[in-house]
Amino acid sequence: GQQVMQIPQYQHVQEGEDFTTYCNSSTTLSNIQWYKQRPGGHPVFLIQLVKSGEVKKQKRLTFQFGEAKKNSSLHITATQTTDVGTYFCAGLTMTTDSWGKFQFGAGTQVVVTP
Amino acid sequence: GAVVSQHPSWVICKSGTSVKIECRSLDFQATTMFWYRQFPKQSLMLMATSNEGSKATYEQGVEKDKFLINHASLTLSTLTVTSAHPEDSSFYICSARDWREHYNEQFFGPGTRLTVL
Numbered sequence: 001g002q003q004v005m006q007i008p009q010y011q012h013v014q015e016g017e018d019f020t021t022y023c024n025s026s027t028t029l030s031n032i033q034w035y036k037q038r039p040g041g042h043p044v045f046l047i048q049l050v051k052s053g054e055v056k057k058q059k060r061l062t063f064q065f066g067e068a069k070k071n072s073s074l075h076i077t078a079t080q081t082t083d084v085g086t087y088f089c090a091g092l093t094m095t096t097d098s099w100g101k102f103q104f105g106a107g108t109q110v111v112v113t114p
Numbered sequence: 115g116a117v118v119s120q121h122p123s124w125v126i127c128k129s130g131t132s133v134k135i136e137c138r139s140l141d142f143q144a145t146t147m148f149w150y151r152q153f154p155k156q157s158l159m160l161m162a163t164s165n166e167g168s169k170a171t172y173e174q175g176v177e178k179d180k181f182l183i184n185h186a187s188l189t190l191s192t193l194t195v196t197s198a199h200p201e202d203s204s205f206y207i208c209s210a211r212d213w214r215e216h217y218n219e220q221f222f223g224p225g226t227r228l229t230v231l
Contacts, residue, residue, distance in 0.1 A: 042224050043158065043207070043222050045220065088157060090220075102148070102160065107157050
């Protein structure tokens with residue numbers, strides 16, 4: 001079955017540094033979404049990528065969708081303490097009933113050191 | 115964004131009892147709702163997909179007789195954990211999609227923390 005792998009599992013970052021988390025799917029995705037979950041909270045939608053090679057930016061966050069639509073990355077520049085949390089990617093594959101199904105990666109837990 | 119509520123936010127029950135969790139879309143009609151469970155420091159595992167007016171589709175390994183899902187209306191889905199046991203203790207999160215307004219985006223509820231003694 002479809003697998004979505006996310007690395008690294010943990011990321012310790014000094015405040016002000018950049019980091020990247022990667023998401024890889026064993027199958028071609030219809031689209032990919034990124035979510036952020038703060039400790040004790042629920043996942044909050046960040047962005048959706050649909051097109052092959054798509055790049056989207058949200059302030060210090062840059063999201064990329066690979067040409068083959070099987071991998072994606074989230075790059076954060078100048079990390080701040082507010083970036084603490086776990087970042088999940090969720091890949092959508094279409095199913096025969098056409099509703100589609102998301103599979104979440106394991107998440108990257110980000111800890112920021114002041 | 116759209117709002118999804120979940121009730122209760124936490125529940126403690128004795129082993130062998132059943133627990134019902136409600137998931138409501140407050141300001142949109144959710145044609146599809148998803149139920150996930152999340153163990154501490156782990157990812158969200160999809161349990162089932164619930165489409166309004168039809169039977170839920172369960173993921174492999176999820177017992178449909180243990181985790182009863184009912185999507186009775188476009189704004190409400192319920193998950194009933196029957197004969198709960200300590201290993202069912204987890205964080206249960208629902209999400210809802212509205213294909214007509216927010217294509218593919220999932221709106222998550224705040225989650226329900228279930229503890230089975």
